[in-house]
Amino acid sequence: MSLIQETDFGTPRSKSAGLVTLTIDGRSVTVPEGTSIMRAAMEAGTQIPKLCATDMVDAFGSCRLCLIEIEGRAGTPASCTSPAMNGLVVHTQTERLKKLRKGVMELYISDHPLDCLTCAANGDCELQDMAGAVGLRDVRYGYEGDNHVFARTNGDINAAWMPKDESNPYFTYDPSKCIVCSRCVRACEQVQGTFALTISGRGFDSRVSPGMSESFLGSECVSCGACVQACPTATLTEKSVIEIGQPEHSMVTTCAYCGVGCAFKAEMRGEEVVRMVPYKDGKANRGHSCVKGRFAWGYTTHKERILKPMMRDDISEPWREVSWDQAFNFAAAKFRGIQQKYGRDAVGGITSSRCTNEETYLVQKLIRAGFGNNNVDTCARVCHSPTGYGLSTTFGTSAGTQDFDSVEHSDVVMVIGANPASAHPVFASRLKKRLRQGARLIVLDPRRTEMVEAPHLKAQHLPLLPGTNVAVLTAMAHVIVTEGLVDEAFVRERCDWSEFEDWAAFVALPNNSPEATAISTGVDPTELRVAARLFATGGNGAIYYGLGVTEHSQGSTTVIAIANLAMATGNIGRPGVGVNPLRGQNNVQGSCDMGSFPHELPGYRHISGDAVRDQFEAVWNVKLNPEPGLRIPNMFDAAIEGSFMGLYVQGEDILQSDPNTKHVVAALSAMECVIVHDLFLNETANYAHVFLPGSTFLEKDGTFTNAERRIQRVRKVMTPRNGMADWEVTIGLARAMGFEMHYDHPSQIMDEIAALTPTFAGVSYAKLDELGSVQWPCNEKAPEGTPVMHIGGFVRGKGKFVVTEYIPTDERTGPRYPxxxxxxxxxxxxxxxxxxxxxxxxxxxxxxxxxxxxxxxxxxxxxxxxxxxxxxxxxxxxxxxxxxxxxxxxxxxxxxxxxxxxxxxxxxxxxxxxxxxxxxxxxxxxxxxxxxxxxxxxxxxxxxxxxxxxxxxxxxxx
Amino acid sequence: MSPDRLIYMANQIGKFFQSQGHDKAVPGIAEHIRKFWDPRMRKAIFTHLDAGGAGLDPNVRDAIATLRNT
Missing domain, CATH: 2.40.40.20 (Barwin-like endoglucanases)
Incomplete structure (x- = not known):
């Protein structure tokens, strides 16, 4: 194991298809048009000295260290801002350049502290590296004059010196070490899109300034960490690096927070995490991160983590710490007892959308094959289950249609009931980048979210009343149909025409017009018409949506309405378009894929299908129950009624997250055995009889599947503090119940998934190691996965239009609850x-x-x-x-x-x-x-x- | 299980299919209940139907009756 070093090419990759060939230091180099000479040289293996250039931001040309000479041209241009062109002959090292660079470095160092030995960046400092690279041996200018380095100069207070800003909990800003390369400012603008940083003053007075010379914490800074990553010196440094020191090895893994699924390098010293750094080759995040994934991993070693199994006969008793075997045997005896007393269907379990695919798969396997029923559900029930229903009805797959890269090709983006700036920040940054290039944004949300208005961002906002999504989307469809904006060629070729006609006739009814529905939706009809026209005619139209769509009485209807709109406007089946559910938790997509719903086996195949069941029965060596099981709310109802008495909950806090807490309390209190498998004594554990300690994403191997169907590796970087990875815990519980599941490593679980699930047939750990990640379907037809779905035709055959009648929720305001x-x-x-x-x-x-x-x-x-x-x-x-x-x-x-x-x-x-x-x-x-x-x-x-x-x-x- | 909650849920399904007309709605509702309701829930709604089926919308009542006979 060693530290993964990512090559910094100095300037971003050019996406041009045209190629140019030039000569750099006598070697011929061919690169895409628009590539900088700096990057061309790096691709050929020559690193031109640089300070202000890094490939996460555009070239700036301020440090004057990357100078080159080009034959036939006067002067010494900066290689970062000079494009590679056919026939150029470039020299990166000449006597003249050497002198110039030394002079530049000498000036930089003359205003920089020389405390290198005790500096936090020691071992990871580009300034130090460059001083070495240019052969700087002497600084002639001394420190006596004006400087930013010392608090006092010649006994007097130095007004140019600024103290360290330690206000941010995760990183420090030490102005005395700043070389004003602007990398942090540009990262904040170009990568994150927050524009919290600027350079105040000019010339020697130039300083990096959060907001109007505020503290980092007091400014608009969202603590994404892009500036820290961009900083070439110790000016912006993670507090963990200051405390621990430089990491010595690293592993690529996947963030365990939201459904964006950012790839990170876990940079380690032994088994201690030094920092998490976003991985440039991560195809979901492309080297970016947010405050949660980048910094908020301290919970993994928090003192409140429970590390020993515990049990008790009654929730009025205190917990007793016991051995794993005692806990397993106690739980197994309780569950078997319940099944004998109340019947086989009286127990069930909840898989976690925070655990890995492999762990989720094992929990549903334990329930279906070990418990002998299908009472398995997952927290997707309370977030994106309508997505599964709506998209499989209309398109034929229960998943988003695009990859995140797709947004780079969108012209009009409609965000419905989602606030990516808060909940999917890295996607929001990628979207904002596209918006700054000129794409348009429509936001449907009751609230003026951070996506509606931000620096260099102004969306068209349709502030609808909560609960009226279907009315608003049907009104948009009304405008598109009645104003003749339907992409008829697309619909005729790809969709069922007669279903389309039924739908078109329905949406065209006068009572679905923006004017007629405005009274219930609260949306200005003129604004709605403008938005509908823009979406239908503005080029590539993409829809991104969140729980503001699904968590309604008409959640599934809204998903269908979204799919209808995308089909009617021809916005399916190519980059830049599509229907994209933004998933809340890291592995919501994966837990759904893995057969966590009571009615379907892995790969979304209904449990009543004999052929599918036969397949699983052969491998699992048991007879499966063909009837769908209980969904989470049904489990609660059945518990109160007395027919559901035992629940195994892995990594979900149903008491806090599920609606109507009093009802959940009543249900949990009615059960005879609740097993909670979690990191902490969560709220649900207050009503539990067995506590099985869980492991964090840093402590186990596995895979997560993000919102774009991307399967990515989770890699173990430390021993589980609780002694077992979660998949091993489930195996232990199963064994105690008399159901053997034997696996030595999660890769074998994935092999079983691949063997049983057609859309996963081509997935293996070897392939994930080779390609980094794949998006399902990954099989013979698509061996490297499927970034964009429904190209040329829908998975279900013809796209299905479904009539979406607006039916107001029964939750109404009135005099008592206005x-x-x-x-x-x-x-x-x-x-x-x-x-x-x-x-x-x-x-x-x-x-x-x-x-x-x-x-x-x-x-x-x-x-x-x-x-x-x-x-x-x-x-x-x-x-x-x-x-x-x-x-x-x-x-x-x-x-x-x-x-x-x-x-x-x-x-x-x-x-x-x-x-x-x-x-x-x-x-x-x-x-x-x-x-x-x-x-x-x-x-x-x-x-x-x-x-x-x-x-x-x-x-x-x- | 409490028939009130099941009646409410069944009628909610019925309302989605209502705009498709009786002939499409009845099989649509029946299939939805068959695919997503656990046997004890279906049994409870059948029992309720046998007891007169009060509160069930017409399409839903027909759908549950069809389901019962298959």
Whole structure:
């Protein structure tokens, strides 16, 4: 093992198809047109000295170190800004260049501290490297004059010196080490798209300035880390590197946060992570990251992690630490007992969308083959199950159609019910980059999100009322059909024409017009018409959507409406277009692919199919139950009714994340055995009888599948602190139940998946190691995977148009509950917060706030920061108000990252008609001033405290 | 399982298919329930149908009756 060194070519790759040939230092080099001479030289193996150039940002030409000479041309141009051209003869090392470079370096070093031995960048400093490269042996100028290096000069205070900014929890800014190369400023602009940094002053006074000379934490900085990565010196340095030192080896792995699936190098010293650095060859992130993946991995070693198995007979008792075998045998005996008493179908399990494909596959295998029923579900139930239903109905596959690179070819992007800037930040950066090149953006969202307005970004915003997605999308279809904007050639060739005609006749009805629906949707009809015309005629149109689409009573209908729009406008089957669900968790796509839904086996094949079942029965050596099992909400209902009494939950906190907390509490309390397999004593564990400690993504091998169907390796970089990887835990539990599953390594599990799942037939660890990643379908027809789906035709044959009638949710506002609550996420926190709350990310968000419009706040006597009581038909809670016009009057908004907020006490049991995906996004509520936590919050807190007790070792031995 | 919740869920499915007309809606609803409802849920809704099927919309009632007879 060694440190993975990625070549820095100095300037970005040119995508031009034309080639040019030139001579550099006597060697002939052929590169794409538009390539810089610096990059051409590097591709030929010659590294021209450089400081301000790096291939993550465009060339800038400021450091004057990369000078070259070109035969027949005067002067010494910078190689980073000089394009390679046919026939050029370039010299990178001449007497003249050597002198010039030495002079430049001498000036740089004359205003730079010489504390190299104790500097955090020692061993990873480009300034040091360049001083070495140009042969700098002497600095003639001394430090006596003006400088940025010393706090005091000749006994006087040095006004040009600035102290270190340590405000950001993860990195420091030391201005005394800055060479003003602007790499950080350009990374913030070009890669991240936040524009938080600038250079203030000019000449010798030039300084890197976050915002208006603010601290990093106080500025607009979103802590993505791009600037730190770009910095050639110790000016911007990870605090972990300052503390630990330089890493000595690294492994490429996949982030365990959102569904973008960024590839990272885990840079290590022994078994200690020094830092996580985004990997340039990662095809999802292309070398970029966000604050979560880059920095928020401290939870993996957090003191609250549970490392020993625990059990108890009753949740009123404290936990007892036991051996793995004791825990397995206890759990197995309980589950077998329940099955004997209540029947085979009285137990089930939930696979985790945070665990690997291999682990998810094993849990569903244990349930189907070991438990003998199909009561398996996953948290995709509560997020993207409508995507599966909607896209498989219309297109024939339960997945997004594109890769993330596709956005580079989009001309009009429609973002519906998603806030990528917060929830999928690296995709948002890639989208913003395309928007700065001229693509247009339409945002459908009740709230004015960070995607609506940002530096160099202004979207057309359709602020619809929560719950009216179907009406708005059908109205867009109305405009497209009635104004003759349908791509008829596409529809005739690729889709079922008669179904299209039925659909077109339906959407054309006058009651579906923007004008007729405006009263319920709240969307200005003129704006809606403009947006529809733009999407239909503006070139490549791509739709990206999130949980604002799926988490509704009509979630599946909305997904279908989106698919209809894409087909009607011919926006399917090539780069730049498509329907793209942005997945919440790292492996939501994978957990769905792996057969986590109760009605289907891996590869989305219904359990009632004899041929498919035969295949699995032959390999698993058991008889499978042909009937679909219970979905998560059905499990809760069945528990309360008394027919579902045992649940194995891997890596999901259903108590915090599922709607109507009181109902979930009642269901969990009714069960006789709840097994929680997790990193921490989460909220669900308060009602559990067995706790199996889990392992983090750093502690195991496996694969995750991201939102673009990309299967990527997760690589073990440290020994599991709990002693076992999660796949081994599931095998142990299965064995105790009398069901043997033998695997020595997760690669063997993937081999079994590949053998049983046609879309995965070509997937193996060897191939993933060779190609880095593949997108399914990966099989004989597409041995290297499928970046864009439905090229030339739909997977199901003809694309299917389905009529999408708008049926308002039964969750209505009225005199008692006049406001609509909708929920979402914030950049620094992730999902239920179990991971991010245990990192320094809490400096950005340490509590959930209720966003309320000034008008609604004033009517209720609520001021900014006040405690408010938030009540719905389901329950009530309290939290503090944040007054903002991001939300429209009549709409309030909150996040659900903190368990004490109890946002899901408020949400109701209404759910999507097709999949039972809960309606998190629409709840009628009332708000009133409050003095503090509600009685429910107090009781809950007390129960949680009581339930989390762990008996002292001596007590446990008794 | 509580018939009220199942009736609500079945009617919700029915409403999606309503715009496709009775002839397409009935098999559509029946297939959806067959594919996605666990046997105890189907059994409970059949029991409810036998007891008069109060609260079920007409297409849904027909669909459940068809399903029962297959």
């Amino acid at each position: 406001l609509l609550l909708t929920t979402g996420r914030i950049l620094s926190q992730y999902n239920v917060g179990a991971q991010t709350r245990r990192t320094d990310n809490v400096v950005w968000h340490d509590e959930d706030r209720l966003e309320i419009h000034p008008h609604d706040a004033e009517q209720r006597g609520v001021r900014d920061g006040d405690w408010v009581r938030l009540a719905s038909r389901a329950g009530e809670t309290t939290l503090r108000a944040q007054i903002t016009d991001r939300v429209a009057p009549g709409v309030v908004y909150t996040t659900f990252h903190h368990p004490d907020t109890q946002a899901n006490v408020i949400t109701t049991e209404y759910s999507d008609w097709a999949t039972n995906c809960p309606e998190y996004k629409v709840t009628a509520v009332q708000i009133s001033p409050s003095n503090g936590p509600s009685d429910w919050q107090k009781t809950y807190e007390e129960q949680a405290r009581h339930s989390r007790r762990i008996a002292a070792a001596s007590e446990a031995a008794e």
